[in-house]
Amino acid sequence: MQVYLNGRLVAKEEATISVFDHGLLYGDGVFEGLRTYNGRVFKLEKHIDRLIDSAKAIMLNIPLSKQELMDAVVETVRANNIHDGYIRLVVTRGTGDLGLDPRKCPIPSIFIIADKITLYPAELYQNGMEIITVPTRRNIPEALNPCIKSLNYLNNIMAKIEAIHGGVHEALMLNSEGYVTECTGDNIFIVRDKILLTPPTWVGALKGITRDTVMDIAKEYKVEAKEEVLTRYDLYTADECFLTGTAAEIIPVIKIDSRIIGTGKPGDITLKIMQRFKELTQTEGVEVYK
Numbered sequence: 171m172q173v174y175l176n177g178r179l180v181a182k183e184e185a186t187i188s189v190f191d192h193g194l195l196y197g198d199g200v201f202e203g204l205r206t207y208n209g210r211v212f213k214l215e216k217h218i219d220r221l222i223d224s225a226k227a228i229m230l231n232i233p234l235s236k237q238e239l240m241d242a243v244v245e246t247v248r249a250n251n252i253h254d255g256y257i258r259l260v261v262t263r264g265t266g267d268l269g270l271d272p273r274k275c276p277i278p279s280i281f282i283i284a285d286k287i288t289l290y291p292a293e294l295y296q297n298g299m300e301i302i303t304v305p306t307r308r309n310i311p312e313a314l315n316p317c318i319k320s321l322n323y324l325n326n327i328m329a330k331i332e333a334i335h336g337g338v339h340e341a342l343m344l345n346s347e348g349y350v351t352e353c354t355g356d357n358i359f360i361v362r363d364k365i366l367l368t369p370p371t372w373v374g375a376l377k378g379i380t381r382d383t384v385m386d387i388a389k390e391y392k393v394e395a396k397e398e399v400l401t402r403y404d405l406y407t408a409d410e411c412f413l414t415g416t417a418a419e420i421i422p423v424i425k426i427d428s429r430i431i432g433t434g435k436p437g438d439i440t441l442k443i444m445q446r447f448k449e450l451t452q453t454e455g456v457e458v459y460k
């Protein structure tokens with residue numbers, strides 16, 4: 171395996187980062203998780219745009235242009251001859267002395283891993299999954315805005331641990347006021363009276379790229395889709411529910427906090443969107459092997 175590290179492709183064993191890197195010491199950095207399907211990087215530009223926005227929000231100057239970042243991703247995928255896989259792009263504040271002050275780190279570290287990805291069991295995509303609300307609330311936007319895809323994932327990891335201890339794969343996270351935000355690595359949608367609803371990002375959710383793709387699919391199919399502040403009651407009484415994310419793709423949810431959602435099977439609108447999403451991933455994206 172070849173890993174992109176600070177401008178070079180190096181063997182996996184040589185792809186190492188200093189223990190003085192502030193990404194490790196303080197979680198000071200940003201990242202993206204992307205996917206390749208059928209030899210194409212899906213939504214590459216959108217991921218790079220979001221990375222640049224995350225970096226801007228934390229005042230991290232990425233020493234590569236948008237085009238250079240996109241080229242580096244494609245080059246890394248190509249070097250590993252991956253057609254269907256997962257890409258992790260990370261930019262940290264870089265190596266510096268101890269202490270929070272980012273001025274200690276003159277040069278950001280950039281690395282890109284292109285690898286395979288393990289999904290949830292296929293059975294869950296067919297039959298739907300169960301989620302539970304967990305005690306850990308999503309970070310408040312006034313503290314660490316969940317729109318920043320930063321290396322500080324402990325908030326979500328705490329929630330994930332609670333989900334696992336509750337015997338399910340994914341956690342529903344509320345904001346400090348008790349409104350629905352998202353899951354630990356996925357956005358959430360419900361269908362009510364044939365209308366697609368998802369929480370606005372200001373409640374405390376990442377502006378997911380899969381979420382945006384689902385909004386586009388809805389438009390294409392003339393299914394009304396809108397952002398709405400949602401409570402757990404709205405979820406419990408929904409006709410359908412599903413999660414979206416680059417890693418999870420689109421996965422139906424059929425049980426929340428022991429309440430059966432809709433018929434207890436993946437809903438018709440969910441299945442239609444999943445089908446169209448699959449088509450798009452197979453045909454769209456930046457070609458790696460031209």
Ligand code: PXG
Nearest residue numbers: 203354355356357376378379380415416417
């Ligand atoms: N919310 C959170 C908190 C996320 O981390 C999403 C929503 C979905 O966003 P996208 O843009 O992917 O539709 C995410 C994304 C991983 C991994 O390595 C995590 C994500 C994406 C890819 C890989 O666990 N989270």
